[in-house]
Amino acid sequence: MNSIKINVSQQQLNLFDDEDKLLHQYPVSTSRYGTGNQNGSEQTPLGLHRIKDKLGGAMPVNEVFIGRLPHGNLEECTERGVELPEDVIMSRILWLEGMEPGRNRGGYVDSYERYIYIHGTNHEDQIGTPASIGCIRMRNKDIVELFRLIEVGTEVLIEDDG
Template structure:
């Protein structure tokens, strides 16, 4: 993991590692672990192909941060706040009627041509985000449709502390 992040062309001040096997996201500042959060990656496992509903592996960066002033639980459609707040479900088997994106969006861009950048494997064109979810009770186990889901409080904390351009390595 450190080797991949250290191989970046520029010095890495801030990096996130999403570990699919442990369903955790780790935040590093200048090589030091400063945060750890439970997440939910894809219910269908890992894969980079468009339409797979899988979480893409590999090196990415936070390309855009969306929703800085949104209310906690705000539902986004097409990366725009709807004005509607989600009902937050805490039960491990509770499912929302829709796969809503809530609170904040960190839109990822793949950095590895042919792996997660370009063609039918492009993470940005697949709209792969780190985002909040109304299904908080499902955090900690695979449940998404490809994105990396977090609790609404955690995604707000992460959003506030992460800069655009931060590296994100999604690993198994």
């Protein structure tokens, strides 16, 4: 099974095959508030995770998700007067579950309960710089590609070597 390593200091996501050979590199945007695992911190959590859920696979690129439900593209949402958050979740959602009890799983540090995703964004111009509120943002075309290449259960290691 493929695996993912996210390097926060480099703002980069690397996809590896089951023999640890690098398959793809993608620029990302992690939290503008740095790293941390605490509920309410709006920081990107560190440590070993796995993909718990994959959402949006049947939706078109640039689909807007609110509460994990599809609502149309940005233009359609604007025309209908849909109230959008600053950090719009778009195209695909890879919902992360922490694998390290006490660090990113359970209690006040649970990545899944914090709704930490890898997802597409309406802020593609900020990719490569820390700008999110905890999630890992990707360009919409990149998250669609990554979504096809991984499966539920794929390990995701988030580290900060800076």
